[in-house]
């Protein structure tokens with residue numbers, strides 16, 4: 001149930017004043033009681049923290065103004081002093097001082113605001129607490145409300161008025177500054193006291209340590225000196241401790257006095273606050289004071305605890321000091337007893353200790369040595385192994401790292417190598433392609449040049465043949481030898497009947513009732529013309545041999561006319577044979593790019609119409625050979641053919657043949673050969689272009705002397721030889737005549753010589769007859785016979801020659817065509833112009849006879865036996 005208030009009464013200021021004072025009195029009593037209880041709890045004696053007894057509350061005098069009225073009045077009047085409340089202050093002037101301080105700090109406005117708020121709180125508290133408990137408060141409340149209202153009014157007025165005077169503020173500031181200084185000083189004292197306490201603690205610890213050190217000393221001499229020092233130190237420390245104790249006591253007293261002052265200040269503040277707050281503010285001040293008191297009490301308690309601790313420590317130090325003094329006394333007494341033999345004992349002890357020390361050193365050295373030995377042992381065994389292993393591991397690691405690096409490098413190098421190989425491969429392929437292209441181009445060029453060469457070769461051959469044909473297939477050269485020694489004499493040269501009129505004409509002077517006569521030949525070589533000049537005339541035929549033609553070069557003339565000189569030549573001045581063979585080898589070498597050429601040769605002798613192989617030594621009549629016609633032309637079965645590759649082999653072969661040659665001295669010429677010497681060279685040229693084979697044959701013939709039988713005077717075997725020789729030469733004449741007359745039958749078989757030369761005198765061959773004559777007058781008759789015989793031979797037209805070619809199928813004389821080889825020689829008796837003519841395309845038979853006389857007419861005109869004018 002809510003309290004039932006009485007009906008509000010009329011405001012009675014006296015009653016309100018009494019009620020308020022009563023409330024203040026109650027409050028003050030409660031505060032004092034509280035303070036006493038707090039002091040009791042703090043253990044402070046009442047005499048030390050004596051609370052000031054408030055004056056007995058006295059009732060207001062009749063003439064005193066009411067509180068509120070006076071206060072408002074004072075403010076309004078703008079008095080320099082703070083307004084008085086009109087009733088007796090609880091703390092008198094201190095309250096006033098405190099109030100001034102608060103105003104100085106907070107300002108008068110704020111002071112009033114705080115005062116107003118506290119008044120409202122007190123009013124509220126009165127309403128809620130005291131009001132309910134005290135029925136009289138009900139009547140007070142309106143008065144308080146009124147007072148509060150007055151306060152508001154006062155506040156407004158104060159705010160509208162001027163601020164407090166500087167003097168008032170200075171006074172307040174001074175009071176505040178004193179209080180702050182007091183607090184600061186108190187704090188300093190506390191701090192100083194703390195630091196001193198800490199110093200005492202450290203000093204105590206140091207003393208303990210010193211005491212422990214002193215207790216641990218065993219050496220007597222040191223202990224004695226230490227003891228003396230320690231006693232002195234302890235005495236000093238004791239003095240210091242005593243001084244500190246006195247100091248601490250002073251500090252403690254000072255702290256107590258400070259505390260008392262602080263308590264007094266607190267009480268003053270409390271009284272001031274109580275006065276200022278008009279009783280309602282006392283509670284707040286009390287709370288502050290309580291808090292401050294608690295804080296101070298805590299500090300005091302801490303100080304007291306520390307003080308007690310220090311006192312205990314001091315007591316401990318004092319006991320320690322007394323113990324030390326006692327020990328010192330004991331030690332002194334002992335020392336006094338031990339004094340007579342102290343030095344000796346000390347020396348003995350020192351010696352003993354030195355011995356012990358030496359022993360200890362020795363033991364230490366031994367232990368060190370053992371340790372070193374042990375370490376070395378460990379180092380040498382285990383540690384060494386471990387270090388070795390570590391080194392090895394480190395080395396392995398390093399090697400592995402290096403190996404890894406090398407692998408990386410190797411990999412890098414391999415990749416570079418691969419790239420390089422690829423590049424090399426590419427370059428190589430490119431080079432191969434280029435090389436192949438160049439090779440193809442070269443092959444094309446080679447083929448081109450070969451074809452060109454072949455065309456040129458064919459042209460050359462054609463022209464060569466044309467030249468030869470123009471010159472005549474039987475070319476007749478006349479060579480006049482110089483006089484030999486036995487022919488020389490007084491006027492012999494001037495009386496020579498033979499004169500070389502020109503290169504083609506020879507004139508025989510009139511002799512023996514016969515008129516001068518000119519003989520025309522393809523070439524007349526004067527006596528002063530050497531072997532080379534002669535060979536130049538036949539060299540073209542040598543080329544024809546390599547072209548596949550059959551060529552015969554024969555030397556005709558009377559004995560001693562120079563046949564052997566012309567064909568063989570003396571040493572150092574070779575004749576046609578060696579020159580021709582040298583030329584063959586040379587030409588074969590020049591053609592080696594196109595032709596593969598092989599040479600073989602034979603040397604035979606026709607003596608008395610018998611054929612002897614001069615490469616076979618000691619040939620007998622039973623070894624007589626015969627001439628036959630084979631698929632490759634005329635050949636001598638059983639005749640030895642020797643392959644020759646160079647001039648050395650040829651020379652050796654010829655020398656061998658010559659040694660086997662039958663020579664007989666005659667009365668005409670002691671060296672006159674009575675047989676026909678035939679050196680045959682067989683040439684086989686195979687074309688590298690198309691395999692075509694060209695087979696040529698060269699007969700180099702040194703005919704036997706052609707002198708007439710009547711002049712030789714031969715008898716018996718010599719006559720028989722002469723007859724045989726004459727027969728063969730006559731047969732040669734007959735063949736030439738038949739060829740000249742273009743007879744259907746050519747009498748090749750009439751002699752071994754003509755039979756052997758059958759394929760070299762026909763239309764497929766080329767022949768050169770070199771008629772050798774002596775310039776001597778004594779031989780003029782024989783010379784004329786020889787010239788006439790040669791002249792007839794020159795008139796023979798053999799027709800166009802035809803090469804023996806495997807490509808020649810009876811028509812083509814070129815290098816191309818069929819590969820089948822057809823023997824070149826035509827059947828006997830069929831060497832007609834039609835069959836014997838070379839069939840080079842586009843060529844026609846070219847007559848070289850012109851104005852020449854036919855062989856028949858020439859031979860008919862010639863004198864001599866057997867149709868050859870002999």
Ligand SMILES: Nc1ncnc2c1ncn2[C@@H]1O[C@H](COP(=O)(O)OP(=O)(O)OP(=O)(O)O)[C@@H](O)[C@H]1O
Pocket residue numbers: 480481482484527557558559560561562563564565566669671672673703704705772
């Ligand atoms: N052109 C020449 N120059 C110099 N001397 C020559 C010439 N021709 C021949 N003679 C010399 O004439 C002599 C006879 O020559 P050669 O022996 O060659 O005659 P031949 O006709 O061969 O005789 P044979 O029929 O007896 O063999 C030799 O001493 C030779 O040196």
